[in-house]
Amino acid sequence: MDLSDSISQSIERIGVLTPLRSDCGRLCGAACCQGNEAGQGMLVYPGELLVRSFPQSWRRERVTLPGYGSAPLICCDGPCEREERPLACRVFPLAPRLRPDGSFGVRMNPRGRPVCPLCHKPVSSLDPAFARAVEDVFSILSSHPEGKRFLTALSRMSDVYDNPFSRD
Numbered sequence: 001m002d003l004s005d006s007i008s009q010s011i012e013r014i015g016v017l018t019p020l021r022s023d024c025g026r027l028c029g030a031a032c033c034q035g036n037e038a039g040q041g042m043l044v045y046p047g048e049l050l051v052r053s054f055p056q057s058w059r060r061e062r063v064t065l066p067g068y069g070s071a072p073l074i075c076c077d078g079p080c081e082r083e084e085r086p087l088a089c090r091v092f093p094l095a096p097r098l099r100p101d102g103s104f105g106v107r108m109n110p111r112g113r114p115v116c117p118l119c120h121k122p123v124s125s126l127d128p129a130f131a132r133a134v135e136d137v138f139s140i141l142s143s144h145p146e147g148k149r150f151l152t153a154l155s156r157m158s159d160v161y162d163n164p165f166s167r168d
Protein backbone atom coordinates (compact mmCIF):
# COMPACT_ATOMS: atom_id res chain seq x y z
CA MET A 1 0.00 0.00 0.00
CA ASP A 2 1.38 3.45 -0.78
CA LEU A 3 1.25 6.38 1.62
CA SER A 4 -1.66 8.15 -0.03
CA ASP A 5 -3.77 4.96 0.00
CA SER A 6 -2.99 4.47 3.69
CA ILE A 7 -4.25 7.99 4.47
CA SER A 8 -7.42 7.54 2.40
CA GLN A 9 -8.15 4.19 4.03
CA SER A 10 -7.51 5.65 7.48
CA ILE A 11 -9.94 8.52 6.94
CA GLU A 12 -12.51 6.08 5.62
CA ARG A 13 -12.00 3.73 8.59
CA ILE A 14 -12.73 6.44 11.13
CA GLY A 15 -15.66 7.74 9.11
CA VAL A 16 -18.14 9.52 11.35
CA LEU A 17 -16.91 7.93 14.58
CA THR A 18 -15.97 10.32 17.37
CA PRO A 19 -14.41 9.73 20.82
CA LEU A 20 -17.79 9.53 22.56
CA ARG A 21 -21.19 8.63 21.20
CA SER A 22 -22.32 12.03 22.45
CA ASP A 23 -20.65 15.33 21.52
CA CYS A 24 -17.53 15.47 23.71
CA GLY A 25 -17.17 19.16 22.83
CA ARG A 26 -19.95 19.85 25.33
CA LEU A 27 -17.64 18.65 28.14
CA CYS A 28 -15.05 21.28 27.48
CA GLY A 29 -16.47 23.95 25.18
CA ALA A 30 -14.62 22.26 22.30
CA ALA A 31 -11.33 23.21 23.94
CA CYS A 32 -9.20 21.53 21.28
CA CYS A 33 -10.79 23.57 18.47
CA GLN A 34 -10.25 27.12 19.60
CA GLY A 35 -7.51 27.84 17.09
CA ASN A 36 -3.85 27.21 17.57
CA GLU A 37 -1.63 29.91 18.87
CA ALA A 38 2.05 30.13 17.97
CA GLY A 39 3.95 26.96 18.76
CA GLN A 40 0.89 24.70 18.72
CA GLY A 41 -0.69 22.81 15.90
CA MET A 42 -1.25 19.38 14.44
CA LEU A 43 1.47 17.23 12.96
CA VAL A 44 0.59 16.20 9.42
CA TYR A 45 0.83 12.45 8.85
CA PRO A 46 3.17 11.15 6.13
CA GLY A 47 1.31 11.12 2.83
CA GLU A 48 -1.52 13.30 4.07
CA LEU A 49 -0.55 16.24 1.89
CA LEU A 50 -0.69 13.94 -1.17
CA VAL A 51 -4.43 13.46 -0.78
CA ARG A 52 -5.57 16.42 1.33
CA SER A 53 -5.54 20.15 1.05
CA PHE A 54 -6.19 22.40 4.00
CA PRO A 55 -7.68 25.91 4.08
CA GLN A 56 -5.29 28.58 2.84
CA SER A 57 -5.79 30.55 6.06
CA TRP A 58 -4.19 27.77 8.13
CA ARG A 59 -0.60 28.44 9.06
CA ARG A 60 1.99 25.95 7.81
CA GLU A 61 5.25 25.24 9.60
CA ARG A 62 7.85 22.53 9.81
CA VAL A 63 9.00 21.07 13.10
CA THR A 64 11.51 18.43 14.11
CA LEU A 65 9.89 15.31 15.47
CA PRO A 66 12.57 13.57 17.55
CA GLY A 67 13.40 10.16 16.10
CA TYR A 68 11.72 11.02 12.79
CA GLY A 69 13.06 14.29 11.43
CA SER A 70 11.40 17.26 9.83
CA ALA A 71 7.61 17.04 9.63
CA PRO A 72 4.90 19.47 8.51
CA LEU A 73 2.75 21.07 11.17
CA ILE A 74 -0.55 22.77 10.43
CA CYS A 75 -2.19 25.37 12.65
CA CYS A 76 -5.90 25.88 12.11
CA ASP A 77 -7.84 28.99 12.95
CA GLY A 78 -10.70 26.84 14.36
CA PRO A 79 -13.37 25.68 14.37
CA CYS A 80 -13.34 23.88 11.01
CA GLU A 81 -15.72 21.93 8.82
CA ARG A 82 -15.63 18.25 9.82
CA GLU A 83 -14.30 17.09 6.45
CA GLU A 84 -11.38 19.53 6.75
CA ARG A 85 -9.99 17.88 9.89
CA PRO A 86 -6.43 16.59 9.64
CA LEU A 87 -5.91 12.95 10.57
CA ALA A 88 -4.27 14.09 13.84
CA CYS A 89 -7.61 15.59 14.89
CA ARG A 90 -9.59 12.55 13.77
CA VAL A 91 -7.60 10.20 16.02
CA PHE A 92 -7.41 12.62 18.98
CA PRO A 93 -7.48 12.08 21.97
CA LEU A 94 -5.75 8.79 21.17
CA ALA A 95 -2.10 8.32 20.32
CA PRO A 96 -0.12 5.28 19.19
CA ARG A 97 1.66 2.98 21.61
CA LEU A 98 4.38 0.82 20.11
CA ARG A 99 4.10 -2.75 21.38
CA PRO A 100 7.11 -5.02 21.88
CA ASP A 101 6.05 -7.05 18.81
CA GLY A 102 6.25 -3.94 16.59
CA SER A 103 2.50 -3.43 16.24
CA PHE A 104 0.66 -0.37 17.57
CA GLY A 105 -2.03 -0.13 20.19
CA VAL A 106 -3.76 3.00 21.42
CA ARG A 107 -3.32 5.12 24.53
CA MET A 108 -4.75 8.39 25.72
CA ASN A 109 -2.55 11.14 24.31
CA PRO A 110 -0.67 12.49 27.33
CA ARG A 111 0.10 15.70 25.45
CA GLY A 112 -3.63 16.42 25.33
CA ARG A 113 -4.04 16.57 29.10
CA PRO A 114 -3.76 20.37 29.40
CA VAL A 115 -6.80 20.83 27.14
CA CYS A 116 -8.81 17.61 26.95
CA PRO A 117 -10.76 16.19 29.90
CA LEU A 118 -10.90 12.80 28.17
CA CYS A 119 -7.11 12.52 28.32
CA HIS A 120 -7.37 12.11 32.08
CA LYS A 121 -9.56 9.02 31.67
CA PRO A 122 -8.79 5.48 30.49
CA VAL A 123 -9.19 4.39 26.86
CA SER A 124 -12.13 2.27 28.05
CA SER A 125 -14.10 5.46 28.72
CA LEU A 126 -14.25 6.16 24.97
CA ASP A 127 -16.66 4.68 22.47
CA PRO A 128 -15.10 1.23 21.83
CA ALA A 129 -15.93 1.52 18.12
CA PHE A 130 -13.85 4.70 17.93
CA ALA A 131 -10.92 3.14 19.82
CA ARG A 132 -11.01 0.07 17.54
CA ALA A 133 -11.11 2.26 14.45
CA VAL A 134 -8.10 4.29 15.60
CA GLU A 135 -6.17 1.11 16.36
CA ASP A 136 -7.00 -0.08 12.84
CA VAL A 137 -5.79 3.27 11.49
CA PHE A 138 -2.43 2.82 13.22
CA SER A 139 -2.23 -0.67 11.74
CA ILE A 140 -3.01 0.67 8.25
CA LEU A 141 -0.47 3.48 8.54
CA SER A 142 2.24 1.20 9.92
CA SER A 143 2.01 -1.03 6.85
CA HIS A 144 4.17 1.60 5.11
CA PRO A 145 7.73 2.04 6.45
CA GLU A 146 7.37 5.82 6.54
CA GLY A 147 4.11 5.58 8.45
CA LYS A 148 5.67 3.12 10.88
CA ARG A 149 8.63 5.42 11.47
CA PHE A 150 6.27 8.33 12.16
CA LEU A 151 4.08 6.34 14.56
CA THR A 152 7.15 5.03 16.35
CA ALA A 153 8.33 8.61 16.90
CA LEU A 154 4.87 9.66 18.16
CA SER A 155 4.82 6.72 20.55
CA ARG A 156 8.24 7.63 21.84
CA MET A 157 7.17 11.26 22.28
CA SER A 158 4.25 10.14 24.48
CA ASP A 159 6.58 7.87 26.47
CA VAL A 160 8.91 10.80 27.13
CA TYR A 161 6.00 13.09 28.03
CA ASP A 162 4.81 10.54 30.57
CA ASN A 163 8.30 9.88 31.90
CA PRO A 164 10.83 12.58 31.03
CA PHE A 165 13.57 10.49 32.65
CA SER A 166 13.05 7.70 30.10
CA ARG A 167 15.17 9.48 27.47
CA ASP A 168 17.86 7.26 26.02
Ligand code: SF4
Pocket residue numbers: 019024025026027028029030031032033092093115116117118119
Ligand atom coordinates in the same frame (compact mmCIF):
# COMPACT_ATOMS: atom_id res chain seq x y z
S1 SF4 B 1 -10.78 18.68 24.08
FE1 SF4 B 1 -11.26 16.47 24.24
S2 SF4 B 1 -13.34 16.43 25.11
FE2 SF4 B 1 -13.01 18.49 24.30
S3 SF4 B 1 -13.78 18.43 22.15
FE3 SF4 B 1 -11.58 17.98 22.08
S4 SF4 B 1 -11.48 15.71 22.12
FE4 SF4 B 1 -13.54 16.29 22.85
Ligand code: SF4
Pocket residue numbers: 032033034035076077078079080081084085086089
Ligand atom coordinates in the same frame (compact mmCIF):
# COMPACT_ATOMS: atom_id res chain seq x y z
S1 SF4 C 1 -8.39 21.44 12.54
FE1 SF4 C 1 -10.56 21.42 13.10
S2 SF4 C 1 -10.78 19.60 14.38
FE2 SF4 C 1 -8.59 20.11 14.32
S3 SF4 C 1 -8.19 21.44 16.11
FE3 SF4 C 1 -8.64 22.76 14.35
S4 SF4 C 1 -10.82 23.19 14.47
FE4 SF4 C 1 -10.42 21.37 15.75
